[in-house]
Amino acid sequence: MNHTALQPPTAPRLTSLSHGGGCGCKIAPGVLAQLIGQSALPKQFFPDLLVGNETADDAAVYRINDEQAIVATTDFFMPIVDDPYDFGRIAAANALSDIYAMGGTPLMALAIVGMPINVLPHATIAKVLEGGESICREAGIPLAGGHSIDSVEPIYGLVGIGIVNPRHMKRNADAREGDVLVLGKPLGVGILSAALKKNLLDEAGYRAMVETTTQLNRPGAALARIEGVHALTDVTGFGLLGHALELARGAGLTAHIDGRALPLLPTVQDFAERGVVTGASGRNWAAYGEQIEMDKQLPPSLQALLTDPQTSGGLLVSCSADSVQQVLELFAAQGFAQAAVVGRMDAGDSRVIVTY
Incomplete structure (x- = not known):
């Protein structure tokens, strides 16, 4: 359309x-x-x-x-x-x-x-x-x-x-071992934009893309005041894997991503399975793929979604396990209905492991 x-x-x-x-x-x-x-x-x-x-x-x-x-x-x-x-x-x-x-x-x-x-x-x-x-x-x-x-x-x-306030400022480098990763918005903006350029995106898909990309990440200021929140970043052009890798490098930890837990925008997995992806997704993988360990059972469409460039994507929160519920409730109260736990931070080399 x-x-x-x-x-x-x-x-x-x-x-x-x-x-x-x-x-x-x-x-x-x-x-x-x-x-x-x-x-x-x-x-x-x-x-x-x-x-x-x-x-x-x-x-x-x-x-x-x-x-x-x-x-x-x-x-x-x-x-x-x-x-x-x-x-x-x-x-x-x-x-x-x-x-x-x-x-x-x-x-x-x-x-x-x-x-x-x-x-x-x-x-x-x-x-x-x-x-x-x-x-x-x-x-x-x-x-x-x-x-x-x-x-x-x-x-x-x-x-x-x-x-x-400097005491509440959150870097992307301060994740801690044992932290849980929470993603505030669903993935797939790049794929929907690729579908739009090919005239494959219907009105409902377009509205979903605009709604998520124009939703202000206001929860960030309140999240920063939660004691158990240790690190924050937003997922944008380098995809979820790229920004999770930045968390891992900054903290000297291994980020684990659960491929089955990813919140997704409507129809994006179908588009990915049909090969409707952005060129940036491939460039992202070429840049950091050597530091990613992918589960062999992971469908290729999910790899495309993990490297998909997000425009105005969600906040990625690294927080203690006992603050996860508070983080999810804060997201929900501010209209982020698809916020979800997507992984954790563990001891290990600075890399990302994706399980499925």
């Missing part, structure tokens, strides 16, 4: 103007690691920089005083859907997710806009901006400015600024 209701009949599909969409646009994790490793930027020491890029965490955190730290992030991408208003909403929710994943609360945002100004109708571009602003209003923050350029491909996202 072609979801272009808000565009003039002559306007090109937004997704036709980009070589990738959503968090599937991310540079492959292996390539990104090489680029960062080859950077000539000096490694300066700032004692108040509580979180930098050492563990590929979700946002930078800078301490102002004992009670306050600034959370700063930026995230932008090319269209994952054709409806410009939905594109703006999805991109904005995805950007603000990084603040929630640190246990923070957003304060304000700035827009990042790159548009082919002579290709897209100006009304279409305005709808993208309107969609992003609507999510900022929902988050209770101002969209206070930004920067725009004339670009070949459409790009939209936000710089997000938030605040967190």
Whole structure:
């Protein structure tokens, strides 16, 4: 189904103007690691920089005083859907997710806009901006400015600024042995976006994709105040396996994922079985597959879902066993009905083991 209701009949599909969409646009994790490793930027020491890029965490955190730290992030991408208003909403929710994943609360945002100004109708571009602003209003923050350029491909996202008490801040590197892993949202956004580009996605599937990608990860701030919650991240472009591997590397532990426990969006397993997947899924596996031990009984469709790039995906929580119920109840109370236990953290090498 072609979801272009808000565009003039002559306007090109937004997704036709980009070589990738959503968090599937991310540079492959292996390539990104090489680029960062080859950077000539000096490694300066700032004692108040509580979180930098050492563990590929979700946002930078800078301490102002004992009670306050600034959370700063930026995230932008090319269209994952054709409806410009939905594109703006999805991109904005995805950007603000990084603040929630640190246990923070957003304060304000700035827009990042790159548009082919002579290709897209100006009304279409305005709808993208309107969609992003609507999510900022929902988050209770101002969209206070930004920067725009004339670009070949459409790009939209936000710089997000938030605040967190340093005592409640949650890194992705602080999981503990014996922790349980809870995932806040179902998987399959990348697969549904691939189906959309192939005109295979029906209206119900489209609405499911938009609903999950525009749902703000607000539980992050409350989760961070639960004593038994040790680490937080959000699952985005590197897929569940990639972000679980970041938890494992940061803590020096082995992450176990239960392949039978994964919450999934409607129809995604069927699409995966039919080979409707993103190119980013394969790039993800090529980047980190050597550090993943897969159960031989695991269906290939589930491997595709485990590496599927999630745009505005769910929070991945590493918490003590006795706090699991509290975590699940908090998710449920805030409208995350499919939040589920998906694994655990155990002693061992920094890798991920998937059982089935």
